[in-house]
Amino acid sequence: MDPHLLRTFVAVAGTGSFSAAAQELGYTQSAVSQQIAALESDLGATLLHRRPVAPTDAGARLLEHAGPILLRLSAARADVARLAGEPAATVVLGATPCAGGARAAAVLASVQRAMPRVRFTLLVAGRAAVATGVATGTLDVGLVDGVTAPSDPLPLPDAGQLVSSALAESAAVAAFPVGHPLAGRRCIELADLADATWIDAPEVATPLPQLRALAHSGGFRDGFAYPGTDTGGLLELVAAGAGLALLPGPVTHPGVVGVPVTVPRLVHRTELVHGSLTPPARALADAFRS
């Protein structure tokens, strides 16, 4: 199972086309066809239905493994490179929208002042992008926020020895439109909200699948998807009655009421996450922790 074959397999499964995958990877259609054939013969199973091309059961199962394997592979490469290469003259901090606030900017600026020779950069991206970026070495340090139970860490993709430490916690708040029957409550149980319609805003609120996991429930019907990274825009949708959302911290938006979730007690936590650190990156991480 050559990683190359794995990579073209996920490309083919992702694009749903041999030719598109070939173009994406800089191969010939023929080469892709041969690679898939080789992989299938190696594993002794057909991985893809052709015309239309879609993963078989076995292929779908392989896909679940392929992503993490490829991720870990590049994490290993980046990890070794960081340890063996010359000391990097640049440090990139990745942050999710909510985590990369004023404090992040201030810390970054102060460390930059202390080490003028090193170039510090801030890069805002989604949760998954920050986590994989840190794992693969694209980012030196990550700031990730999300909602969990107080004793549990934030769920991160497995890419080896990622260190994460909590920086701050605040209450997790469910956002209702005014006039919603539950909007008057002082506090609320998550289970009561399983039947409501929710907005799936994975970048700025809590991803729905995670919400279902936290509540041990299959509910939480999703209405709109909100791929944006702007809290205000999401709250507009909530005010308009498009659905509920589980957000960090207090909600102050016309037409929206925030109620803290008490059972299970949920917190919005921002965590600092990193792999092995170059010296300047270590300085940045230490600055955040102090």
Added chain:
Amino acid sequence: MDPHLLRTFVAVAGTGSFSAAAQELGYTQSAVSQQIAALESDLGATLLHRRPVAPTDAGARLLEHAGPILLRLSAARADVARLAGEPAATVVLGATPCAGGARAAAVLASVQRAMPRVRFTLLVAGRAAVATGVATGTLDVGLVDGVTAPSDPLPLPDAGQLVSSALAESAAVAAFPVGHPLAGRRCIELADLADATWIDAPEVATPLPQLRALAHSGGFRDGFAYPGTDTGGLLELVAAGAGLALLPGPVTHPGVVGVPVTVPRLVHRTELVHGSLTPPARALADAFRS
């Protein structure tokens, strides 16, 4: 980073010799040398010191990744094979020594009676062996026991979607030789034992590194190592004053006193663990859970 190269790298690092690794893998010394050279040139870092051959810092880091990657790779292969291959006529149950007790045998026998066409087998092995066996498909179902906090699952090597569910829990008990100053206590805090000498018996008691993690302490000095799988033998050592041990359940052995650990509250739990299940393996798993 071809998995082949990774595999020979861990073999070389493990044996501490190019020639030994070559023999182990069925290669020539020359081939191994070339593979290591290729890997080092690919990663742009020297991974091994030569003469004596020992991993460099970068090599050690790579080793931390290589194991899980290789494990996951074979897990993927096994997973696909199980899903695509013909229905297996044999089911292998792996169990750690403490977990594979009378109940395991009884359940196995009853399922065997119900499905005479399928061959059910019990295989007793260490924790790690059972877990990796389940992950790589060598074992269909695993029974693993160990000590943790009540709310935490047992730590398992990451090999994808392993399902684990608790079967039974009992108190975790620290074993003292009679006459030990703490042996008279009704209950005990783990932190009080950090300065004591412990026997490292990873197969039958709690591995010391895990103990340190549970107590958030660097203590727990290790005296003897006890690689065996026999509780009686370990308790002989305890009685002789060789050190303490953290064990499942009540201790009844001459010269040894057991005291339950209360802070943090620790339990000895046996978990049922499996990946995807063939139908007969599913029957076995269901029998255990009911």
Added chain:
DNA sequence: TGATTTTACGATGGCCGTAATCATT
């Protein structure tokens, strides 16, 4: 019929083994 995957085939490159060389104890 047309788009798309598969097969055929020749060329290139990679990898292993044999054997000679080099280095360290």
Added chain:
DNA sequence: AATGATTACGGCCATCGTAAAATCA
């Protein structure tokens, strides 16, 4: 010296690209 890693070299196999054939919509 002797053990053990590296380098040199030749042969084999794998994989890619070009191009023709086959297959499904």
